[in-house]
Amino acid sequence: MQTLAHLGDAGPGAWILLTPLLWAAVMIAAITFLRRTAWRRPDALWRPASADHPSPLTILGRRFASGEIDEEEYWRRLSVLEEQFGRRGGGK
Numbered sequence: 001m002q003t004l005a006h007l008g009d010a011g012p013g014a015w016i017l018l019t020p021l022l023w024a025a026v027m028i029a030a031i032t033f034l035r036r037t038a039w040r041r042p043d044a045l046w047r048p049a050s051a052d053h054p055s056p057l058t059i060l061g062r063r064f065a066s067g068e069i070d071e072e073e074y075w076r077r078l079s080v081l082e083e084q085f086g087r088r089g090g091g092k
Contacts, residue, residue, distance in 0.1 A: 056081050 006087075059082065064074040 057078070060069075060074065060077055063069050064071070069077070
């Protein structure tokens with residue numbers, strides 16, 4: 001009886017058994033990659049991370065613009081935030 005994995009003749013030998021293992025490894029790697037990136041949050045690849053979590057300065061500006069806090073409170077909190085996070089354009 002002739003088989004493909006027979007080592008004695010000109011067949012491919014035992015290496016033919018590695019082909020399904022190689023394809024399984026490629027599929028597992030692709031699925032793992034997709035689960036960690038695009039499938040978790042489909043728009044995560046195109047939208048910057050800061051869109052989900054606005055900076056404290058942005059939140060403060062929105063609260064001032066909507067009238068939740070007055071100008072004095074705005075400047076007081078802004079100075080605290082700049083001390084904690086550094087100047088807006090120049091870093092620490």
